[in-house]
Each structure stands twice: as structure tokens, then as C-alpha cells.
Amino acid sequence: MLSGDITQRARRAQFRAAREFVDRLNTPSTLVIPGNHDIPLFNLAARLFWPYANFLREFPSVSGVHDSTRLLVVALNTTRPSRHKNGVLSHEQIEAVVAQLSQARPGQLRVVVTHQPIAVERAEDEHDRLRGPLREAMQRWAEAGADLVLGGHIHLPYVMPLFGAETPLKRRMWAVQAGTSVSQRVREGIPNSVNLIRWGGVLPLGLCLIERWDYLAEARAFARARATALDTGWLPPEPPAFSP
Numbered sequence: 001m002l003s004g005d006i007t008q009r010a011r012r013a014q015f016r017a018a019r020e021f022v023d024r025l026n027t028p029s030t031l032v033i034p035g036n037h038d039i040p041l042f043n044l045a046a047r048l049f050w051p052y053a054n055f056l057r058e059f060p061s062v063s064g065v066h067d068s069t070r071l072l073v074v075a076l077n078t079t080r081p082s083r084h085k086n087g088v089l090s091h092e093q094i095e096a097v098v099a100q101l102s103q104a105r106p107g108q109l110r111v112v113v114t115h116q117p118i119a120v121e122r123a124e125d126e127h128d129r130l131r132g133p134l135r136e137a138m139q140r141w142a143e144a145g146a147d148l149v150l151g152g153h154i155h156l157p158y159v160m161p162l163f164g165a166e167t168p169l170k171r172r173m174w175a176v177q178a179g180t181s182v183s184q185r186v187r188e189g190i191p192n193s194v195n196l197i198r199w200g201g202v203l204p205l206g207l208c209l210i211e212r213w214d215y216l217a218e219a220r221a222f223a224r225a226r227a228t229a230l231d232t233g234w235l236p237p238e239p240p241a242f243s244p
């Protein structure tokens, strides 16, 4: 899952390079959504009339769903050509996610992805937070069974509970933010990183493990730097009672 800002200036060659990079990852399935850097900034005509043309030359859609045995991911396009870098979540998008989540099967980790973060840890990042009815989104998505809301945009990796006194949600749900994966745009003191999300397999039922892999310049490799265990509370449904 690439949560946007896969190019610097939304140029054709940059999208081609991004596509080649994604192909080299050789993953069975990939979802890519645009970030604010993936729509033209200076070419106003392109920005107004065909903002996603270059993105769509290389990637099939600006939003999408991945649905497999253990995983349901709903990825949204939160960029808006009319805005410079702020992203917006609409009521329609909130309800579209709820509709997708209602189709989830038992045992699937349920993940929503936006480009801009749904929640921020630091006051100085508040202006970069996603805009729109966020409290409504969190309540509706938690109610519909979402476990994680992924985001990027601010170059700062963290895992943050979305349930609490301020947002009393029906169930536990977390924001999981990606840092800068491979570009040179990193925040001071924060290395390049990617998140690896583990679910199922040898993990205890209902446990989701968020691993942050940081780039170690001297080793020229990513290595596991931190692991956060999240108890989603999911348990398999009880088998029907036997009545002779």
C-alpha cells in the first residue's frame, strides 16, 4: 500500500519511475493512491482539467479496494485539485467506506487509507491534518468494524489510538502513519522508514503487529526498529450451539 506522494511534481517521467519501482517490489497486489504532490502544482490548466492524467497513465485508479482472505483495504483519494496541499474527506467517501466495511468477512483485518493523516500527535502538524467531518468518519468507521486508518503526508511515522475520551468509539481503532519511504524528503532526525503490518499466521488471534523498519544508511538496508502490538479484540465467531 502506497499512501500517496509517490512523485515530487506529478510529471510523466516521475510516475514512470514510480511505476518501475512498484513493479520491482514484485508484490502480489498493490494499491496506490495520489498525494498532493501527485497532482500538477504549476501547470494550472492540467491541475484544473486533468489533474490525475499522469497518475492514471501508470496506475489504474485514484482509489481502490483490496479484498483477500485476511485483509480488506479501502483506499480513498483525499487530494483536491482546488486545494494546494490540504486533503478533504467528504460525507460520500465516509459512507462509501462504511458500505465496503459492511461486506467484510470474519478474520479480515479492516483497513482504511487516506493520504493526509486522520489524527496527529503534534500541535504543529494540525494544519496538515485531513479536513472534513473527521469525528463522524472515526465514529462511522469504528462502528462498521475498521481496525486501522493509514496515512502519510507529514513524513512522520507513528501509531496512535483513535479511541479515547475525546472520540468515544464503539470499538478500538488506530491511526498508523507512514514516514518517508525512499525519497530524500525526511524530517530532521527521522530516517526513511516503511511500515510492515502483520496479521494472522503465527500471531495470536486478534493481534495486529505494526513494525516500523528504518533505513540504516551505514548498512544500506531497512531493519526493524520498532514493533507495536495492537489488540483488535477480534475473536472467531462462536460455533452454533449443539442441541440434540
Ligand SMILES: [Fe+2]
Pocket (backbone or CB within 6 Å): 004, 005, 035, 036, 037, 115, 152, 153, 154
Ligand atoms: Fe502529501
